[in-house]
Amino acid sequence: MSERKIKIDVLTLDSVQCAACGYMMESIAAMPPDVQEMIEYKEWSIKNQAGIQKFLELNGRVLPTICIEGDLVFESVIPQYEELIDELAKRAPTPEMRERILSLRDKGFDFDRIKENLEKAGAGLHTRRDSAVE
């Protein structure tokens, strides 16, 4: 059975149109591969109905916001690498995963796979009013 991943929801206006939203998304997409294995994330653009519902469900207050495991963690602040690592570690489902994440604190961002990671997260793909988010 595969290990449960840490769930990240990024509430945005639109990561293409809004630079702040884009770099919020990129801060997650640039996490190194060892961290990528432990997280799953998605962009929720407020331009479509699913995004609005997610914003309401998570009690969002500002855009952009990074939510980790349902908590509004980074609200209108693009996080530093270490801040992200620490907040992910706090919400890891097991002590082992927490230790694994903290061991990557000195690793730093990895820019080699950003494009594929952003695509996987649906960044910029659901920004029309009639967009459906799977």
Place this chain on the structure above:
Amino acid sequence: MAKQMLIDAIRGKRTPRAPWVPYAGVHCAFVIGEPADKFLKDPQLLAKGVVETARKYKADGIPLVFDLSVESESMGLEIKYWKDNVPSVQSHPLSDKTVEEAGLKVPGPNDGRWPVLFEAARIAKPQLDELDCALMGLACGPLTLASHLAGVRIFTDVVKNKEKAHHVLKFCAQVVKKSVEMYCDMDCDIIAIVDPVASQIRNETFKEFVHPYCQDAIAVIHERGKTSSFFICGDATKVLESVCQIGTHGFAIDEQLNLTFVRDLARKYGVGFGGNLKLTLAMSLGIISPREDAIVSLAAGGTHGYVFAPG
């Protein structure tokens, strides 16, 4: 339409009514039935879209383009074009290199899409003058440009690796200065430094990494007799007092701020303010009534240094 009224409002003066600016951007492409990617690369279409949109919405001012990838593209960064959105920056050459190692140079009027903008401005400006509508030039701000060049790493570097961040921002300041010079050469009436990500940092970081790197560009705008503004997006509450002190004649904000709070702060510093119409909630999604939103905004903004505009 009333260009001077808009200039007066941005400069924090009283006006007979609140002047109006639709930050139309690639919506101009929609207005003339063209895809955004084609529109942004063709000076004839660009000019046509801007002028028709200004006429359609009876604008007192309109940006030539609202596209923060222009500077990056003209330095050779990879850009992704979209049919219904602004281009996005796809590569970050300074994520692992210095400015010198990456071979970056401050772009000039012959680089990237700048020739398209010059030609579009040449066509559009007299038509906008005839409509008494101001032409606005929007330069990518230093921190947003630094994010494009160095990627999201810049937000860690401004705290943990300040020397490196200053190195990048110093170069960005030169690019912003050159951009505003070019918008002056296009005879734009109003020139704004647009730094949306500057709301996503702490106030101390804004003072250290945004304020100083805007000063040369602002000096150029003022020396050339133009009107200056600073645009910021998102929840900029924590940095708004610093925005008021940055040295531009006025500033613009998005829909996430409380307009009464913004108005009081702007008046304290004697600068103009604008924006805040609920672009997403009202105009795009219709969750709240655009009409009521407009009425509330006009009441809060008043006619003392306020520009009625989307956020």
